[in-house]
Amino acid sequence: MSGNVFGQAFRIMTFGESHGPYIGVVIDGVQPGLPISAEEIQKELDRRRPGQSAIVTPRKEADKVEIISGVFEGKTTGTPICLLIKNQDQRSKDYSRIKDVLRPGHAVYTYLKKYGVFDYRGGGRASGRETAARVAAGAVARQFLAQRGISITGFTRQIGPIRAETVDFQVIETNAVRAPDPEAAEKMIEAIKKVRKEGDSLGGVVEIVVQNVPPGLGEPVFNRIEADLAAALMSIGAVKGVEIGEGFRAATMKGSEHNDLFYRDETTGEIRTRTNHAGGTLGGITTGEDLVIRIAVKPTSSIHKPQQTVTVNGDPVEFRTGGRHDPCICPRVVPVAEAMVALVLIDHILMQERLQQTDELETLREQINTIDTQMLLLLAQRQRLVEKIGKLKSRKALPVQDPAREKFVYEQWQSVAREVGLNEEMVQKLADLILYYSRQTQENVR
Numbered sequence: 001m002s003g004n005v006f007g008q009a010f011r012i013m014t015f016g017e018s019h020g021p022y023i024g025v026v027i028d029g030v031q032p033g034l035p036i037s038a039e040e041i042q043k044e045l046d047r048r049r050p051g052q053s054a055i056v057t058p059r060k061e062a063d064k065v066e067i068i069s070g071v072f073e074g075k076t077t078g079t080p081i082c083l084l085i086k087n088q089d090q091r092s093k094d095y096s097r098i099k100d101v102l103r104p105g106h107a108v109y110t111y112l113k114k115y116g117v118f119d120y121r122g123g124g125r126a127s128g129r130e131t132a133a134r135v136a137a138g139a140v141a142r143q144f145l146a147q148r149g150i151s152i153t154g155f156t157r158q159i160g161p162i163r164a165e166t167v168d169f170q171v172i173e174t175n176a177v178r179a180p181d182p183e184a185a186e187k188m189i190e191a192i193k194k195v196r197k198e199g200d201s202l203g204g205v206v207e208i209v210v211q212n213v214p215p216g217l218g219e220p221v222f223n224r225i226e227a228d229l230a231a232a233l234m235s236i237g238a239v240k241g242v243e244i245g246e247g248f249r250a251a252t253m254k255g256s257e258h259n260d261l262f263y264r265d266e267t268t269g270e271i272r273t274r275t276n277h278a279g280g281t282l283g284g285i286t287t288g289e290d291l292v293i294r295i296a297v298k299p300t301s302s303i304h305k306p307q308q309t310v311t312v313n314g315d316p317v318e319f320r321t322g323g324r325h326d327p328c329i330c331p332r333v334v335p336v337a338e339a340m341v342a343l344v345l346i347d348h349i350l351m352q353e354r355l356q357q358t359d360e361l362e363t364l365r366e367q368i369n370t371i372d373t374q375m376l377l378l379l380a381q382r383q384r385l386v387e388k389i390g391k392l393k394s395r396k397a398l399p400v401q402d403p404a405r406e407k408f409v410y411e412q413w414q415s416v417a418r419e420v421g422l423n424e425e426m427v428q429k430l431a432d433l434i435l436y437y438s439r440q441t442q443e444n445v446r
Contacts, residue, residue, distance in 0.1 A: 006232070007343060009350035012137040016087075017119055018127030024084040025133040027140055029350070030070065032078030033373040037143060041065050041083065044139035047173075047335040048132060055176050055192045055327065062088060065136055072381060078374050083136040087129070100311045101319050105301025107237075112312065128237060128329065131336040138339020141346040148349065149212045152341055154334040155180045157294060159188040159204035160195075178331045196327040199304030204330040208293045208341050213280060215288035217348040224284025225291075225348060232340040233295050238329055239337075241296035245279020253277070260289075295337055297330050382434075383441060390442030400442045406435055 005013045009029050016023030042065055049063040063085055070081030099120040102109045107126035111118040119125070142152065155172045156179045157164055164181035171185075172178050177192070179185035188204075195202050218225030230242040250258055260273035273289055280291035302325035309319045326332065393400065410431055417427040 007347045010347045014130055014133035017125055018129035022084055022086055023129060023133050025137045027081040027137055030076045030081060032076050032370060032377060034076045035074060036071050036076055038067055040143055041136055041139040044135050044335055045132060048135045048332055055189060063132055072377055077377050085132055101317060102309050104307050104309055135335050135339045138342040141342040144346050145342055151211045152338045154206060154208040154338040156330045157205040157207040159328055159330055160191050160202045162187045162191055178334045192328045201300035201303050202328040203297050203299040206295050206297055206330055206333050206337050208337050210291035210341060213286050213291050215286055217352055218285040220284045225286055226281050228344050229293060232344045233337060236336055238297050238333060239295045240298050243294050244281060245292055246277045297333050300326050300329055386438045386441045387445050390445040394446040400439050
């Protein structure tokens with residue numbers, strides 16, 4: 001299966017299935033020395049996880065993230081970051097009776113046509129469970145965006161016919177549907193409870209607003225910022241439509257109504273627009289105004305109402321979904337959508353920063369700075385190991401200095417130096433210095 005990698009400068013690859021032992025993500029392209037908070041990653045996963053309210057699936061998953069690689073003492077090392085999440089509350093037996101049924105609204109048929117095999121236990125890679133890995137990666141991207149002053153806020157704009165007419169960011173996380181309108185939130189919750197009793201489900205609209213976006217992100221043709229955002233958001237399994245700014249409403253407007261007029265802000269001196277019908281983009285490039293994006297989320301395909309379908313052999317069968325499912329997934333889609341927007345933005349920001357490094361000398365120095373940081377991080381790791389060796393030698397009453405070991409190190413370093421064209425005298429002095437401080441470290445821990 002291809003298509004598991006997303007991004008250019010900031011690349012991620014998700015892996016794992018709904019009912020497998022783990023799901024996870026590998027992140028590549030992260031500079032070394034950047035602070036990373038595991039707590040921030042966990043906070044975003046907690047917003048997406050199942051079992052968090054009475055109107056979502058009761059499946060209980062802690063979604064506890066493990067940072068397997070790429071982070072040392074709270075900072076990135078420059079190597080790939082691997083984040084792992086254990087699946088704990090699978091009930092695969094719930095699916096055994098329907099393993100040969102082509103479930104309406106699910107990917108069984110298309111997967112079988114493409115691959116000849118389908119993991120029927122919860123949908124495998126087609127399951128919404130995969131999105132936890134995206135949220136984990138997005139949480140890393142969000143931390144880098146926050147360092148640049150960029151904030152991303154998602155919310156449920158609409159569920160079924162009920163629409164939030166007011167927007168107050170402060171109330172989004174205070175209700176189960178993540179709506180910005182308290183009055184609409186109550187109606188949405190009642191509608192979800194009603195449809196759940198009926199054995200059915202509801203869809204809705206999720207909106208994402210990005211503030212403090214720098215102007216100039218995106219390309220004018222194929223990698224337009226809105227095109228990449230649309231591709232990212234449409235990769236979420238439940239999303240059936242994307243609009244930027246006025247979106248489809250623009251088709252009913254006149255040019256004089258839709259055009260955003262420019263002016264100079266007297267306070268900051270910046271060029272701004274008086275309205276934001278375009279949703280923060282022009283010509284495929286960000287304007288500096290808020291990015292405003294909405295996605296259409298389909299009703300959950302897994303419902304308890306009986307439905308007529310066929311088996312993989314084409315035999316008619318009445319089908320009814322068992323197991324545990326969300327009657328409306330909009331509240332849990334919110335952090336997923338925010339994560340995909342974050343991944344697109346950090347990718348474009350890194351590409352833009354590369355473009356702006358036009359001074360060759362400064363570019364080369366920046367590359368050297370990156371290598372220097374990696375060396376220092378590796379030296380720190382080496383020192384921790386030397387400390388462990390010192391304690392082990394102390395327990396076994398072994399001497400600190402080991403001439404045979406030091407002879408091996410010198411010979412190995414000189415051999416590598418000759419292979420890669422390094423000055424052997426410099427390597428000799430470096431080895432002398434490192435071994436000297438290694439002995440000192442071992443002495444200090446005895």
